[in-house]
Amino acid sequence: MSYIIVFILGSIWGSFSNVCIHRMPYNEGVAKGRSYCPNCKKQIRWYDNVPIFSYVILKAKCRDCSAKISIKYLLVELICALSFVWFFYLFGLSLTTLLFFILTIFFIIIFFIDLKHFIIPNELTFPLMVIGLVKTFDPNLNQYLFPNFFNSVIGGVAGYSIIWMIIFIYKKLRNKEGMGLGDAKLLSAIGFWFGWISIPFILFFSSFVALALAIPSLIDKSKNLSSQIPFGPYLVLGCVLYLLLLEKIILYLN
Numbered sequence: 001m002s003y004i005i006v007f008i009l010g011s012i013w014g015s016f017s018n019v020c021i022h023r024m025p026y027n028e029g030v031a032k033g034r035s036y037c038p039n040c041k042k043q044i045r046w047y048d049n050v051p052i053f054s055y056v057i058l059k060a061k062c063r064d065c066s067a068k069i070s071i072k073y074l075l076v077e078l079i080c081a082l083s084f085v086w087f088f089y090l091f092g093l094s095l096t097t098l099l100f101f102i103l104t105i106f107f108i109i110i111f112f113i114d115l116k117h118f119i120i121p122n123e124l125t126f127p128l129m130v131i132g133l134v135k136t137f138d139p140n141l142n143q144y145l146f147p148n149f150f151n152s153v154i155g156g157v158a159g160y161s162i163i164w165m166i167i168f169i170y171k172k173l174r175n176k177e178g179m180g181l182g183d184a185k186l187l188s189a190i191g192f193w194f195g196w197i198s199i200p201f202i203l204f205f206s207s208f209v210a211l212a213l214a215i216p217s218l219i220d221k222s223k224n225l226s227s228q229i230p231f232g233p234y235l236v237l238g239c240v241l242y243l244l245l246l247e248k249i250i251l252y253l254n
């Protein structure tokens with residue numbers, strides 16, 4: 001029963017994430033006004049705004065103009081709901097679970113905004129940094145998972161500096177920007193959350209995923225190596241891979 005409640009809670013936050021993904025890049029207020037159809041601009045009725053459920057009932061079409069509703073809405077709600085259930089399964093009713101709920105929401109919003117707009121808003125990375133640092137003051141959190149204060153600060157500084165240096169060197173060599181400072185702030189936030197030790201792993205994992213996904217389009221020449229890529233989504237995926245690996249290590253240690 002509690003898993004069903006957590007699933008519903010996750011899908012509601014997933015629905016809220018959808019609103020952020022679609023409004024934040026345009027500086028539209030997240031809390032302002034009801035959701036509307038991007039095609040006919042008609043307000044969405046409350047009973048058509050139920051996460052996951054409405055998407056299925058409406059068969060992915062707007063009730064007013066029958067415009068197709070992107071599967072991305074459903075995906076975001078499902079990913080959020082399933083992640084919530086997963087963390088609740090791992091850590092039960094605890095501060096750790098709450099922290100991972102928050103991280104899930106931020107990661108989902110960052111992933112989809114950066115993927116489409118090539119930006120990571122400071123409104124997302126700055127709060128993540130603060131939460132990552134503040135949580136180190138709770139001594140009861142899992143010490144393998146979350147670093148102590150100094151480790152966290154070093155992680156935050158290292159995460160920012162490394163990407164800043166990559167940008168700097170890349171600019172000197174090729175006279176253009178490969179990554180943005182948004183990526184630096186995101187890796188800094190991750191450093192604050194998981195400590196300096198996470199930085200090399202996550203850089204490695206995210207570069208690996210980025211390269212693996214880029215190979216098909218490099219082969220058919222639709223992109224070349226100098227094409228700009230949004231690196232934020234890869235950092236998010238890299239961090240998820242790191243956490244999965246860490247979970248295995250922690251289980252092994254226990």
Ligand SMILES: [Zn+2]
Pocket residue numbers: 037038039040041042062063064065066067
């Ligand atoms: Zn419509």
